Amino acid sequence: MNAPAFVASSQVGVAALADYPERIDVRSPSEFALDHIPGAVNWPVLDDAQRAIVGALHAREGAFAAKRVGAALVARNIAAMLEAHGRERPRDWAPLVYCWRGGKRSAALVHILREIGWRAVQLEGGYQAYRRHVSARLASVPGTLRFVVVCGLTGSGKSRLLAALAAQGAQVLDLERIARHRGSLLGDDPTDTQPTQKAFDTAVLHDLDRCDPARPIFVESESRRIGSIQLGDALLAAIRGAPCIRLVTPQPLRVAHLMDEYAHFLQDPEALVARLLRLAPLHGRKTIEHWIDAARAGDFVTLVDALLTLHYDPSYTRSLVGNFPGAMQAPTFAPAAIDAAAWDALARDVIAAIEPRATPAAAHDNEAVENTR
Numbered sequence: 001m002n003a004p005a006f007v008a009s010s011q012v013g014v015a016a017l018a019d020y021p022e023r024i025d026v027r028s029p030s031e032f033a034l035d036h037i038p039g040a041v042n043w044p045v046l047d048d049a050q051r052a053i054v055g056a057l058h059a060r061e062g063a064f065a066a067k068r069v070g071a072a073l074v075a076r077n078i079a080a081m082l083e084a085h086g087r088e089r090p091r092d093w094a095p096l097v098y099c100w101r102g103g104k105r106s107a108a109l110v111h112i113l114r115e116i117g118w119r120a121v122q123l124e125g126g127y128q129a130y131r132r133h134v135s136a137r138l139a140s141v142p143g144t145l146r147f148v149v150v151c152g153l154t155g156s157g158k159s160r161l162l163a164a165l166a167a168q169g170a171q172v173l174d175l176e177r178i179a180r181h182r183g184s185l186l187g188d189d190p191t192d193t194q195p196t197q198k199a200f201d202t203a204v205l206h207d208l209d210r211c212d213p214a215r216p217i218f219v220e221s222e223s224r225r226i227g228s229i230q231l232g233d234a235l236l237a238a239i240r241g242a243p244c245i246r247l248v249t250p251q252p253l254r255v256a257h258l259m260d261e262y263a264h265f266l267q268d269p270e271a272l273v274a275r276l277l278r279l280a281p282l283h284g285r286k287t288i289e290h291w292i293d294a295a296r297a298g299d300f301v302t303l304v305d306a307l308l309t310l311h312y313d314p315s316y317t318r319s320l321v322g323n324f325p326g327a328m329q330a331p332t333f334a335p336a337a338i339d340a341a342a343w344d345a346l347a348r349d350v351i352a353a354i355e356p357r358a359t360p361a362a363a364h365d366n367e368a369v370e371n372t373r
Helices: 013-021 031-032 048-061 063-085 105-114 126-144 158-167 175-179 196-208 233-240 251-261 261-269 270-275 283-299 300-323 340-354 362-368
Strands: 023-025 040-042 095-097 121-123 147-151 169-171 217-220 244-247
Touching: 013 121, 013 126, 013 261, 031 040, 048 063, 048 169, 063 105, 095 105, 095 126, 105 121, 105 261, 105 283, 126 233, 147 158, 147 233, 158 169, 158 175, 158 217, 158 340, 169 196, 175 196, 244 340, 251 261, 251 300, 270 283, 283 300
Parallel strands: 023 040, 023 095, 095 121, 147 217, 147 244, 169 217
Antiparallel strands: none
8 A cells, every 4th residue: 555645734634544544542551452443553652550650640749740750751662662663664654643632642653753754643633533533423324324134033143144144245244243242141252351332333333434335234133232332323223224134043953053152151051050040030930940950951952942932032023023123024034054054055145135236146056045035
């Protein structure tokens, strides 16, 4: 990629972000971890401990003392950055640098980089300006896009179908992947934590901005909340107003699919028991005791079948009818199995039905799965 043209000003606005793919976030590591501009690297001019020291000094002795100590820390940190990262940068290197408000932290690094001769620019308004940009765009962009909602009972394989659609070249917004949560009582990932709301919003906008508005975007039929994450009003309205397709997966395949997806609970039945206890107010102590006995006995086929029949299916159906009223009359698709080949075949069939001009060869795979009705 060619370097951005030289700009005399050392500042640019959020509208110029696309011109600067190399981005440096000089905030502390904890600030960076909460959220950051996509593609940014973290070069903190003050780390978390140093920020605390400077902040305490400012409160105790005032701005001058804090600046005097802070400047020395910033100078040492910038020197270390240049030693670690600056040796192989070309003469026309043009990074965009930002901090929290577009203040002294990013200005300090930009000043040094420009004095060396690089084309560094500071993001005017910093991360806060970018955050306002994200909020404004998420309020407007979803309404300009064409979504197709994948509906289906719990365990139908909606997420696997989305992954297969993406692999086949379809546009996909996988909200559960971004939220790192499957959207149910058992849906959190024990090996990972959910992003912050701000980081989720940033990732959603990043994915939407890469979509072609002329083509459909496949998305799952989500509720407003995915674990601790909440969907924005505009995105939720756009999804709920979109046409649907319905994934109809036979119950034995759903059970097998869920046992595969939630294998970690099979290895730790007591963790599953703790989740089942939360359902006691809905199903009564006696039913929960039966489910707990099945979990502890390793009879997961019986347990999963009962959970689907008595808990998930009624709940999902009520939600679907209320939020996606056209879903029950939507075209249906059924996987022949739950292996990768079956999902790939089903994805081709879906694309052939929804976006036929994009995949003229997809019709040859229609025999592998149930066609639309």
